Amino acid sequence: MDITLSQAAEIIKSSDNIIITAHINPDGDAIGSLLALAIYIKDCGKNVTCILDDDIPEKFNFMPNISLIQKPSNIIKSDLLIVLDSSDIERIGKVAQMVQAPILNIDHHISNIKFADYLYLDADAAATGEIIFELLESQKCKFNKDIATCLYTAIATDCGFFRYANTSASTMRIAAKLIEAGVSPNMISEKIEKKSLENMRALIKALESLEFFLDNKVGVLSITEDILNICDNTEGFIDFPRVIDGVEIAILFKCVQDNLCRVSMRSKSVDVSSIAKIFNGGGHKRAAGCSILLPINEAKKLLIDTIAKQMKNGATDV
Amino acid sequence: MDITLSQAAEIIKSSDNIIITAHINPDGDAIGSLLALAIYIKDCGKNVTCILDDDIPEKFNFMPNISLIQKPSNIIKSDLLIVLDSSDIERIGKVAQMVQAPILNIDHHISNIKFADYLYLDADAAATGEIIFELLESQKCKFNKDIATCLYTAIATDCGFFRYANTSASTMRIAAKLIEAGVSPNMISEKIEKKSLENMRALIKALESLEFFLDNKVGVLSITEDILNICDNTEGFIDFPRVIDGVEIAILFKCVQDNLCRVSMRSKSVDVSSIAKIFNGGGHKRAAGCSILLPINEAKKLLIDTIAKQMKNGATDV
Numbered sequence: 001m002d003i004t005l006s007q008a009a010e011i012i013k014s015s016d017n018i019i020i021t022a023h024i025n026p027d028g029d030a031i032g033s034l035l036a037l038a039i040y041i042k043d044c045g046k047n048v049t050c051i052l053d054d055d056i057p058e059k060f061n062f063m064p065n066i067s068l069i070q071k072p073s074n075i076i077k078s079d080l081l082i083v084l085d086s087s088d089i090e091r092i093g094k095v096a097q098m099v100q101a102p103i104l105n106i107d108h109h110i111s112n113i114k115f116a117d118y119l120y121l122d123a124d125a126a127a128t129g130e131i132i133f134e135l136l137e138s139q140k141c142k143f144n145k146d147i148a149t150c151l152y153t154a155i156a157t158d159c160g161f162f163r164y165a166n167t168s169a170s171t172m173r174i175a176a177k178l179i180e181a182g183v184s185p186n187m188i189s190e191k192i193e194k195k196s197l198e199n200m201r202a203l204i205k206a207l208e209s210l211e212f213f214l215d216n217k218v219g220v221l222s223i224t225e226d227i228l229n230i231c232d233n234t235e236g237f238i239d240f241p242r243v244i245d246g247v248e249i250a251i252l253f254k255c256v257q258d259n260l261c262r263v264s265m266r267s268k269s270v271d272v273s274s275i276a277k278i279f280n281g282g283g284h285k286r287a288a289g290c291s292i293l294l295p296i297n298e299a300k301k302l303l304i305d306t307i308a309k310q311m312k313n314g315a316t317d318v
Numbered sequence: 319m320d321i322t323l324s325q326a327a328e329i330i331k332s333s334d335n336i337i338i339t340a341h342i343n344p345d346g347d348a349i350g351s352l353l354a355l356a357i358y359i360k361d362c363g364k365n366v367t368c369i370l371d372d373d374i375p376e377k378f379n380f381m382p383n384i385s386l387i388q389k390p391s392n393i394i395k396s397d398l399l400i401v402l403d404s405s406d407i408e409r410i411g412k413v414a415q416m417v418q419a420p421i422l423n424i425d426h427h428i429s430n431i432k433f434a435d436y437l438y439l440d441a442d443a444a445a446t447g448e449i450i451f452e453l454l455e456s457q458k459c460k461f462n463k464d465i466a467t468c469l470y471t472a473i474a475t476d477c478g479f480f481r482y483a484n485t486s487a488s489t490m491r492i493a494a495k496l497i498e499a500g501v502s503p504n505m506i507s508e509k510i511e512k513k514s515l516e517n518m519r520a521l522i523k524a525l526e527s528l529e530f531f532l533d534n535k536v537g538v539l540s541i542t543e544d545i546l547n548i549c550d551n552t553e554g555f556i557d558f559p560r561v562i563d564g565v566e567i568a569i570l571f572k573c574v575q576d577n578l579c580r581v582s583m584r585s586k587s588v589d590v591s592s593i594a595k596i597f598n599g600g601g602h603k604r605a606a607g608c609s610i611l612l613p614i615n616e617a618k619k620l621l622i623d624t625i626a627k628q629m630k631n632g633a634t635d636v
Contacts, residue, residue: 162480162493163507169494175480176490189481190586193561197534200562207522216515243511244518268508 001118005131008120009139011104015079017047019099022084023091024054028157028192030085031060031069033106033128036150037082039065040136049078053093062191063153064146072098080104085128087112106131126166129154133174145182152183157192202231207240212247213304214311219247220304222296223254242266249307253296261299264289275307319436323449326438327457329422333397335365337417340402341409342372346475346510348403349378349387351424351446354468355400357383358454367396371411380509381471382464390416398422403446405430424449444484447472451492463500470501475510520549525558530565531622532629537565538622540614541572560584567625571614579617582607593628597621 003011012018020038022030034050041048050069060066072094078101083089087109089096105116108131110123125131129151136143143151155174159167162175179185195203209222219241223234234254242250248270254262263281265272265288273288281290292299321329330336338356340348352368359366368387378384390412396419401407405427407414423434426449428441443449447469454461461469473492477485480493497503513521527540537559541552552572560568566588572580581599583590583606591606599608610617 156480160507162474162503163511165502165504167497167503169497172490172494172497176487176494179485179487179490184483185480185485186483189478190561193481194563195561196563197530200528200558204522204525204528207525210518210522212515240518243508243513245512245514 002114003118003120005120005135005138008104008106008118009135011080011118012041012082013044015046017049017079018082019049019051019076019078019080019101020082020084021051021053021086021092021095021099023086024052024093026052026054026056026060028060029127029129029154031056031063031066032150032152032154032157033084033132034069035063035065036129036136036147036154037084037132038068039144039147039150040139040141049076051095051099053095059192059194060153062187064149074098075100077101082106083116084132085109089115106135124168126164126168126171127155127158129158130171130174133178143178143181148178148181148183149188152178152185153188153192156185156188161189196231198231199233202227202234203237205230206234206237210241214308216246217248217311218251218304218307219244219249220251220253220300222300223252224296225255228255238264238266242268251303253300255296259293259295261292261294261296262289263292263299263303270311275303275310278306279303320432321436321438323438323453323456326422326424326436327453329398329436330359330400331362333364335367335397336400337367337369337394337396337398337419338400338402339369339371339404339410339413339417341404342370342411344370344372344374344378346378347445347447347472349374349381349384350468350470350472350475351402351450352387353381353383354447354450354454354465354472355402356386357462357465357468358457358459367394369413369417371413377510377512378471380505382467392416393418395419400424401434402450403427407433424453442486444482444486444489445473445476447476448489448492451496461496461499466496466499466501467506470496470503471506471510474503474506479507514549516549517551520545520552521555523548524552524555528559532626534564535566535629536569536622536625537562537567538569538571538618540618541570542614543573546573556582556584560586569621571618573614577611577613579610579612579614580607581610581617581621588629593621593625596624 020034022034038048038050051072052069053072075098081099081101081103083105086092103116104118106120108122108125108128112121122131133151205227206221211220238250238252241247248268250266252264256262267286271285273283273285276283276288276290279290279292283289338352340352356366356368369390370387371390393416399417399419399421401423404410421434422436424438426440426443426446430439440449451469523545524539529538556568556570559565566586568584570582574580585604589603591601591603594601594606594608597608601607
């Protein structure tokens with residue numbers, strides 16, 4: 001059932017034992033929204049349990065109360081399960097089976113499949129963190145430094161530190177209020193942008209693989225097994241071909257098995273979701289992905305040939 | 319003479335023929351502040367000439383009215399010369415000799431040497447663009463998309479897209495108003511972050527030179543002649559060693575002649591200005607630079623040895 005933000009606040013108010021979760025493969029928005037809401041509900045004198053069915057990436061260790069987040073172990077009953085930043089029940093992993101409670105889903109993904117008992121969805125919000133900010137502000141919450149740090153991290157990471165198209169005037173005004181509540185923008189960006197030595201070594205080797213196709217309109221990185229052996233985190237690597245002048249489509253091939261490549265695509269003006277669909281993948285016009293059951297060099301040739309044909313037909317113009 | 323913002327506005331109002339300039343080696347703040355103020359003054363029906371004694375980096379070509387900016391050619395008289403974002407008259411190059419007019423200096427550098435007839439200095443502003451925003455707002459300027467785009471570029475580039483320590487709540491609120499005036503944050507970040515193919519190739523070769531010293535606390539990039547032959551723009555390269563976990567000091571050595579290296583240093587917790595001073599350089603605690611009259615390998619050894627001694631003495635703790 002679709003509900004309003006004040007109805008969501010009422011549901012939380014009327015519950016004493018609350019479990020909060022967010023999606024697996026958690027990002028800054030999932031973790032930051034979860035922790036901010038947990039700190040607030042705890043301060044209201046309620047029982048809060050934070051459960052997430054995945055490891056927390058080390059770079060988020062600086063976040064206040066991060067140790068509150070535990071993995072699901074036993075089946076538990078509760079008054080309410082709040083599911084944050086998740087458009088589908090499958091995104092919360094085992095938590096779906098382990099918690100017996102009505103579900104309140106708070107999300108900003110337009111693709112939300114409306115699985116919950118109660119849904120508050122705001123697809124215009126740059127991050128679920130923006131919605132949590134508005135929820136807490138509507139309840140006259142005093143934003144202390146801990147809550148502000150969690151919400152700022154949630155928002156800043158989901159809008160690429162205010163560089164993506166989802167950054168709105170409202171995003172900026174919320175950030176202003178969070179800075180006034182004690183956030184250090186530089187501290188958060190330093191923590192989030194920190195790279196391990198292994199990750200940097202993997203990036204350098206990945207950049208050495210940079211190739212261009214179709215009159216330099218397509219820039220490709222190939223993540224072979226030897227690179228994944230150094231570090232398997234390739235987050236952000238695709239931005240390197242993406243920012244090159246003249247590159248319309250940036251592609252990252254990740255060789256996950258001898259005959260299986262995961263492919264990520266980013267584009268400036270071409271609809272890459274239509275290309276991903278040919279290989280049973282999906283995504284958005286400017287960011288899409290698929291898997292190709294071939295060794296990396298054959299996968300590369302097949303995908304580039306497909307893109308060449310699509311571009312020639314003009315079938316990929318956004 | 320130190321003046322207030324409203325006095326600065328009065329001086330501009332009482333002048334009919336105005337020349338605006340900014341510092342050589344111009345960045346987004348210099349160019350954006352200059353263009354925004356020029357568009358506003360032009361809209362007030364005055365004569366404006368934009369002069370800058372340097373080339374405009376290509377990445378700023380997207381900025382509205384960029385073609386208004388010309389290099390100084392003849393000696394000209396005027397009612398007023400507005401010098402933006404410059405702490406010292408030497409920073410405006412030949413413009414100082416070519417223009418005969420009283421000088422109004424608007425700046426945010428704490429190091430300003432107070433060279434001008436009239437100075438409005440706000441060292442708390444993240445960018446001169448913030449001051450220009452406030453000046454125009456105080457004059458009830460209607461921020462059209464062109465002015466807003468110039469000011470947003472000025473502010474965003476000087477605070478590292480809201481990631482540096484100078485980012486304040488006020489910075490964010492100004493950004494919010496500029497977005498409401500029509501700015502696309504993603505369009506501006508895409509234009510600014512765009513890299514030429516040569517620049518990317520130079521970066522990749524520079525990253526291959528990455529070395530570590532002093533228990534991996536010092537990360538070093540060496541920009542040799544062959545890299546500079548590919549592309550001599552190394553802006554941002556030093557951020558790669560800087561973001562590595564455990565690196566306290568990031569250093570970039572640039573081999574500008576056989577026996578001359580330019581050295582840039584960035585630190586997280588060590589005072590690198592005290593190290594730069596030993597080599598007659600200067601800067602801030604966290605960002606400093608110097609020149610060393612030695613071939614790159616000897617310069618590297620000498621600087622690392624000096625840092626080791628300083629760190630051992632604890633003389634470099636901030």
